[in-house]
Amino acid sequence: MSGADYVDIYRKASLIRQTDRRFMDVIASGRIATPYYSPAGQELIPSAISVLLDQKDYIVTIYRGMHDQIAKGVPLKLLWAEIAGKVTGTCKGKGGAMHITHPASGVMVTTGIVGSGLPIANGLALASQIDRDGRVTVAYFGDGANNIGAFHEALNMASLWKLPVIFVCQNNRYGEHSAFSLTTAVERVSDRGAAYSMPAETVDGNDAEAMWRAAKVAIDRARSGGGPTLIEAMTFRFYGHVLGDDSHYMEEGELARAMEADPVARLRAILIERGYASAGQVEAIEAAIKAELDEAVEFALSSEYPSLDEINTDIYGMETAA
Ligand SMILES: Cc1ncc(C[n+]2csc(CCOP(=O)(O)OP(=O)(O)O)c2C)c(N)n1
Numbered sequence: 670m671s672g673a674d675y676v677d678i679y680r681k682a683s684l685i686r687q688t689d690r691r692f693m694d695v696i697a698s699g700r701i702a703t704p705y706y707s708p709a710g711q712e713l714i715p716s717a718i719s720v721l722l723d724q725k726d727y728i729v730t731i732y733r734g735m736h737d738q739i740a741k742g743v744p745l746k747l748l749w750a751e752i753a754g755k756v757t758g759t760c761k762g763k764g765g766a767m768h769i770t771h772p773a774s775g776v777m778v779t780t781g782i783v784g785s786g787l788p789i790a791n792g793l794a795l796a797s798q799i800d801r802d803g804r805v806t807v808a809y810f811g812d813g814a815n816n817i818g819a820f821h822e823a824l825n826m827a828s829l830w831k832l833p834v835i836f837v838c839q840n841n842r843y844g845e846h847s848a849f850s851l852t853t854a855v856e857r858v859s860d861r862g863a864a865y866s867m868p869a870e871t872v873d874g875n876d877a878e879a880m881w882r883a884a885k886v887a888i889d890r891a892r893s894g895g896g897p898t899l900i901e902a903m904t905f906r907f908y909g910h911v912l913g914d915d916s917h918y919m920e921e922g923e924l925a926r927a928m929e930a931d932p933v934a935r936l937r938a939i940l941i942e943r944g945y946a947s948a949g950q951v952e953a954i955e956a957a958i959k960a961e962l963d964e965a966v967e968f969a970l971s972s973e974y975p976s977l978d979e980i981n982t983d984i985y986g987m988e989t990a991a
Contacts, residue, residue: 672945784817813844874902
């Protein structure tokens with residue numbers, strides 16, 4: 670991995686971190702009303718993967734997937750407007766954070782039903798296989814999904830049909846308020862790859878280079894017809910399950926230790942220590958992000974809500990509700 674790759678990964682991770690902080694501020698100030706599932710702490714996973722993906726490649730993700738969406742390239746203004754419920758958002762303000770969809774960036778669907786994205790990823794990958802369009806699909810999900818039936822069905826079928834799909838479990842050690850070890854019979858999610866004859870590995874998702882290397886192997890395999898890979902990326906979430914969660918169910922000191930080892934701050938230090946970028950260059954990257962963010966927040970807050978005429982359009986089930 671080159672110094673330029675490090676800088677590209679940091680640029681994405683820093684954009685995600687600043688966006689997350691600003692969302693928490695704006696929500697706390699009452700200017701946007703939404704449940705909020707912060708991905709802080711997990712930034713390096715999709716950042717390292719996305720620098721290896723093409724725009725045409727697909728991802729599917731979950732309600733905690735803002736980092737995945739930003740890393741894949743969803744325009745910041747449209748993301749902010751959608752989460753603010755405005756008509757200028759990716760889904761005209763009617764999907765919200767749970768349903769960010771922006772096909773132009775390859776973000777095909779965001780779901781709130783645990784595990785439901787994996788079979789959808791298979792469908793996208795099957796279409797690519799039939800069309801021979803060279804795309805790969807990445808399915809992002811949490812550790813909670815590894816005990817859902819859809820996970821097992823999707824892995825089996827992807828392996829059998831050698832689909833160009835990569836299953837990325839972002840193992841932040843908790844599913845809502847339940848510890849991984851209390852809900853999962855295997856020690857590692859990657860142990861489950863063997864049951865489906867699927868290459869699988871556990872990596873440190875907070876280590877940019879380890880994540881990048883694992884992603885490269887998986888993407889090359891998928892693109893060359895070698896079929897799927899399961900990657901379990903170990904990480905931690907900094908703000909609990911949902912904003913306002915007091916994290917009472919965590920082990921004493923666990924959260925403080927994770928925050929001390931902040932992966933974004935560590936990557937920033939690596940850039941400077943190894944000379945991939947000077948302190949001034951890193952600060953310039955961060956300042957440019959802040960300016961972009963200021964514009965996106967202003968755009969979202971000053972946009973309109975969908976009109977009453979518009980509000981029922983594109984909404985599933987309105988035929989019966991009318
Ligand atoms: C099928 C299903 N069962 C239960 C829920 C309720 N639920 C919402 S989030 C969540 C925890 C998921 O944890 P994980 O998959 O580890 O993702 P994380 O939030 O940690 O990123 C649960 C059980 C749901 N949304 N869908």
